Amino acid sequence: MPGVILVAMRVALMTAGSRGDVAPYTGLAHGLARAGHEVTLVTHACFAPLVAPAGVGFHPLPVDPRAELHSPRGRALHRSVTGAGKLARMVAMARELVGGMTDELLAAARQSDVLLVSSSLGPLGHTVAEGLGLPSMGVYLQPLAATAAFPPPVTGTRSWGAAGNRLGGRTVNAAVDAVFADTTRALRARTGLPPASARAARRAREQQDWPVLHGFSPLVVPRPRDWRPGLTVAGYWWPKDPPETRLPATLRAFLAAGPPPVFVGLGSATVPDAPLLSREVVRALRAAGLRGVVQRGWAGLHAEADATDMFTVDEIPHSVLFPHMAAVVHHAGAGTTAAGLRAGVPAVPVPIQFDAAFWSSRLVALGVAPEAVPLRGLTAPRLAAALGRATGDASHRHRAGALAARLRAEDGVGPVLAGLDRLAAR
Numbered sequence: 001m002p003g004v005i006l007v008a009m010r011v012a013l014m015t016a017g018s019r020g021d022v023a024p025y026t027g028l029a030h031g032l033a034r035a036g037h038e039v040t041l042v043t044h045a046c047f048a049p050l051v052a053p054a055g056v057g058f059h060p061l062p063v064d065p066r067a068e069l070h071s072p073r074g075r076a077l078h079r080s081v082t083g084a085g086k087l088a089r090m091v092a093m094a095r096e097l098v099g100g101m102t103d104e105l106l107a108a109a110r111q112s113d114v115l116l117v118s119s120s121l122g123p124l125g126h127t128v129a130e131g132l133g134l135p136s137m138g139v140y141l142q143p144l145a146a147t148a149a150f151p152p153p154v155t156g157t158r159s160w161g162a163a164g165n166r167l168g169g170r171t172v173n174a175a176v177d178a179v180f181a182d183t184t185r186a187l188r189a190r191t192g193l194p195p196a197s198a199r200a201a202r203r204a205r206e207q208q209d210w211p212v213l214h215g216f217s218p219l220v221v222p223r224p225r226d227w228r229p230g231l232t233v234a235g236y237w238w239p240k241d242p243p244e245t246r247l248p249a250t251l252r253a254f255l256a257a258g259p260p261p262v263f264v265g266l267g268s269a270t271v272p273d274a275p276l277l278s279r280e281v282v283r284a285l286r287a288a289g290l291r292g293v294v295q296r297g298w299a300g301l302h303a304e305a306d307a308t309d310m311f312t313v314d315e316i317p318h319s320v321l322f323p324h325m326a327a328v329v330h331h332a333g334a335g336t337t338a339a340g341l342r343a344g345v346p347a348v349p350v351p352i353q354f355d356a357a358f359w360s361s362r363l364v365a366l367g368v369a370p371e372a373v374p375l376r377g378l379t380a381p382r383l384a385a386a387l388g389r390a391t392g393d394a395s396h397r398h399r400a401g402a403l404a405a406r407l408r409a410e411d412g413v414g415p416v417l418a419g420l421d422r423l424a425a426r
Helices: 023-034 045-054 065-070 072-079 083-109 119-132 161-190 198-207 249-256 274-287 318-324 334-343 356-365 380-392 394-408 413-425
Strands: 010-014 038-044 057-061 114-117 136-140 212-214 231-233 262-264 292-295 310-313 327-330 347-349
Touching (some): 038 045, 045 057, 083 161, 114 119, 114 413, 119 198, 161 198, 274 380, 318 334, 327 334, 334 347, 334 394, 347 356, 347 380
Parallel strands (some): 010 038, 038 057, 114 136, 136 212, 212 231, 262 292, 262 327, 292 310, 327 347
16 A cells, blocks of 8 residues: 555545445545545445444435335346346336435535545446536446456346447446436536536546546456556455454354354345245255354345254354355355455355346356356255355365465555545646
8 A cells, every 4th residue: 555645635435325335435445544535435324333443434325225125116126037127127216216315425525625436326426526626536346347358247147249248338337327317417407517418428438538446356357458548456445344343252152163154145135035045045054064154134034043053143244254154155246255255265156136146257267166056046955066065175265265365465445545646646
């Protein structure tokens, strides 16, 4: 990490979405603050406790993402059988929600010198910055720019060839623009900017080479060769956990009572039938001869209260829990995927929606997961077979450990600090 910054700035780091869309930015915000910047993390009010350990400012946004996912329209996402179908439903839902965040984004921006904007707020955050005459950068957790190297992360893993992948990427970006089109149109008028369509605004960002830094490692997703110069792969931003975080005494006793268990959790993802899935998970663990730590999460998973081979937990930082596991079964969100890689343990990804299939495919390609078990195809026998391979084949643990050592040596905050210095120099 650079030791000296050119100019200390008031930085507003803006993100929206689920817990996984917020947690990595607590680490980034903490790192920027340690370097001397005055940082405010701008996100949903419900995440204030998650942000607090970072020791930075907090500006709340409206909308409770967990309540939205459990609402009728949120649960309707599970009726889509394809990534494109889920994306279409999410676009429709998000269009109704983004407008309500504009006032608070503007309020936070007016107290700042520079804006860092996540992909979940990309077009809106950039328009806020443009309207107020502030410099800005993107700080993304997914590789969303169109490329020939792979299909859009939110549509699945099947490659459409170089031209098809690029076209698919542009199509997904157009769908994202549609989420913000009405809100950015009104915001441009409100801040005195000339009218511009969402497509024209995106073209302008690309022509101006608007910088976007990506919070994942090039060891996991190498930078595509056909990306424009302003797109950078920075390295992971590890969440800032509370100091001296320890596992609960009851969990420590469970861990000491037998061999390392398997973690099962779906993070902020929701499922159509939590009791049924919970039973399948427990059956799979027992069929594979494994103990389990089951995390409730937003899905509401659980094991029997009186089980001696299973332990149900609520929120526990992955950084202190995962290293004790024989393997981790998770929904393959960007943040949880990163946490599993950092811990150096094998994985069995259970992709549910959006970019999960993309990250699942990366885990398999890296050799740290034997296969992905999509939620729609999850049965106890199939999950048990995957768990047997993940824990029984030592090569998965060996590759996971070797990769973890290299990831822990990277500095994902440094490139963002350098980017802020470049903005200050301008």
